[in-house]
Amino acid sequence: MVSGHLRIQNGIYQCIISYNDYNGKRKTKSISTGLVAKGNKKRAEEMLSELRRTFVPPKPERGENEFREDMLFSDFIPLWLSAIEKTVKPTTYSSYWNMAMKKILPYFEVKKLKLNEVKASHIQNFCIHELKSIGANSVKHEYVLLHKMFKYAYRMDLVVNNPVEKVDPPKIMPFEGKPFTADELQKLLDATKDDRMGLVILVTAMYGLRRSEVLGLRWRAIDFQNNLLTINHTLTEVNVKGTTELHAADSTKNKSSRRTLPLSESVKVRLLALKAQQEENRKLCGNAYNKDWLDYVFVNEVGDIIRPSYIESVFPRILKKCGLEHRRFHDLRHTCATLMNQQKVPLKQVQVYLGHSDIQTTSNIYTHLSWDDKTETLEAMEKAVKLPEFDGTKSAWDSVKMPKTS
Structure with a gap:
């Protein structure tokens, strides 16, 4: 991105251009307009605007952009x-x-x-x-x-x-997310049912989607007639060389992440209502409606896409308003896996549903066991192993003859 401003030096307007060179480093260049400062501000501004539009960063000198053994x-x-x-x-x-x-x-x-x-x-x-x-x-x-x-x-x-x-790499501690309980998720969904984020949260939790998957959901991927929802597109935000850009791609995190899931009636009704509302918004806004994201499910009232950075900023505020403990948006995905585990859904089915590339990833999420799960596991162990009868604790002193005291 080329930016710039005007500066007066020795009574002459100078265009100060700021740009990223071929290596991504931010540099500035001063270019004289040849215009005296008095009475020429408008012309100087026009020259600056044209320079910003047409400026091309200078190419590195020969040898400067080549790999060498003795380079720094x-x-x-x-x-x-x-x-x-x-x-x-x-x-x-x-x-x-x-x-x-x-x-x-x-x-x-x-x-x-x-x-x-x-x-x-x-x-x-x-x-x-x-x-x-x-x-x-x-x-x-x-x-x-x-x-x-x-x-x-x-x-x-x-x-x-x-x-x-x-060199040995730093020893890391595996990160554990904190899924919502069923009651907490119910509270969150109830509190956001009329909020712009409500359906985003509901779809993410119900289908265990990644943030890039839910924001990349398009209307063409939803088959309302056959009740199918396909995950085949992602939307991410990337920051390179000081510039943040949206990146939309017809690809997912891995091959297994590309999946087709059944569309539940409860989600279908809400999506159809959202689609109708978007069509109404488009009529009301006319030419002011952003047509760049027409096929995307989650846009705001004027058609702007809901950005990942918006999710990051607003989700903590929603949780605080609901009186819920801070969690990551990604913990909604872990919540989906954990609740399915509590409902005794087989591990392999959860792996396919969430789009994990291997079952070990799915298994790791099951470390988030509820107290009932742990109790049930303990009871299963007690049934599997017959413990000897307990007849009280014996002391090591019982076998030792103590000297008589007079």
């Missing part, structure tokens, strides 16, 4: 990002770019280390530095990214080994 590691990082950008999903690249440019590059830039000079001790020191301010899980992600960078450098014959392999 801080120079290698943006080149590596450019090299792998088209080989990964936009959401993955967004994650890589933010970690690399905001965390890894600033740390190593001041070290002035060449790519082939980076040792295991440097990687270890980086991890120790990061652990002072962020959690082990986040540092583990950065560690993995560093490993990918040096693996690429090794394949390109830029380094003789991968120094990251000599």
